[in-house]
Amino acid sequence: MSTTFGFRIAREISEDSGRLGRTGVITTPHGEIKTPAFIPVGTKATVKSVLPESMNDLGAQAILANAYHLYLQPGHETLDAAGGLSKFMNWQKPTFTDSGGFQVMSLGVGFKKVIAMDAETFQADDVIADKKERLAHVDDDGVTFKSHLDGSMHRFTPEISMQVQHSLGADIMFAFDECTTLHNTRRYQERSLERTRLWAERCLVEHNQLTRDRAEKPYQALFGVLQGAQYEDLRRKAAQDLGSMVADGISFDGFGIGGALDKAKLGMIVRWVNEELPREKPRHLLGIGEPTDLFVGVENGADTFDCVAPSREARTSAVYTDNGRFNVSGGAYRKDFTPIDEKCGCYTCAHYSKAYINHLFRGKEILAATLATIHNEYYIINLVDRMRQAIDRGDFLEFKKEFLGNYKVNQSA
Secondary structure, three states, X not given: XXXXXXXXXXXXXXXXXXXXXXXXXXXXXXXXXXXXXXXXXXXXXXXXXXXXXXXXXXXXXXXXXEHHHHHHOOOHHHXXXXXXXXXXXXXXXXXXXXXXXXXXXXXXXXXXXXXXXXXXXXXXXXXXXXXXXXXXXXXXXXXXXXXXXXXXXXXXXXXXXXXXXXXXXXXXEEOOOOOOOOOOOHHHHHHHHHHHHHHHHHHHHHHHHHHHHOOOOOOOEEEXXXXXXXXXXXXXXXXXXXXXXXXXXXXXXXXXXXOOOOHHHHHHHHHHHHHHXXXXXXXXXXXXOOHHHHHHHXXXXXXXXXXXXXXHHHOOOEEEEOOEEEEOXXXXXXXXXXXXXXXXXXXXXXXXXXXXXXXHXXXXXXXXHHHHHHHHHHHHHHHHXXXXXXXXHOOHHHHHHHHHHHOEOOOXX
């Protein structure tokens, strides 16, 4: 097992196609991640309703947990005492933690999705979702926020985020950033971008000091997070600034493409930043997990992805297939004794019928969420695995065309 962090590119989509997609391998102290790869989200050190052993069996290469939530409960000191996130949750493979920046944005404005807004509707510097209380306030030094659990007040700065994430012990961490919304004005986006740049420098300095102070611990990689909303010049500037940034003698190990993303511009935004970033470092697209969006991300050079969508949708009975997504709790499936997807290799499809899962959802049984989540996580992980295999074979564009020709985005039943 490696004690360091590394990334190597294996194959790229042909240069004459103009695409930036590639396959590769990320090396961490807890093992390798073959890219492109989908990273399931275990917000509180668990993928909701599913055992870590089951996540391993269904093919997950890594898990991403949330620093904000684990800081509040059970506390980062507890995970540090346990030997880090992997040991705490009995997960033997690599782990990621995000910085808490997105959660702070959600507390501040009430919007919870990465792709959930239309940049053309309205713009204001003090935007907040309807009927929501502002629970976080940002200044140039950091963020003061109120716990959603008990109302207690807390303070996050770049330094505190690094201290929390080092205590959590994930293999890959993200720098603390201000995640804006598409509704913030251009002027505010510019100010926020500079604030995030300065925070990135502070994260590198604190990260380097903590790495020295905790030299007995496995190395933890730090990814810089790129903001800039829907603006090409701001996105490219963020990539140039963080891609070339050196502070206290070190640079970022990789990069996260973050912020609220206008779905119509997703491919362009990913391409803008990846044209500027160092080719030899991995790129993670934060909060993206729908099949059509994953194709866009892979084609434009993203190496890893995370999203709560597979597990969140599963808990509403929505399940994925190559023909689209449908609700297995629908009346049409009461006596359908076939699996969710006869071509699927997951545990759920090998052992249970749509009729049984339909019964579980209608009876409000906990097992319903478990079986649906196992299927969805397997499906999305396997889909990105198929994209990786297609790039290695040299027929990614053909695979994409065939898949999108069959996949119905708004299928329901």
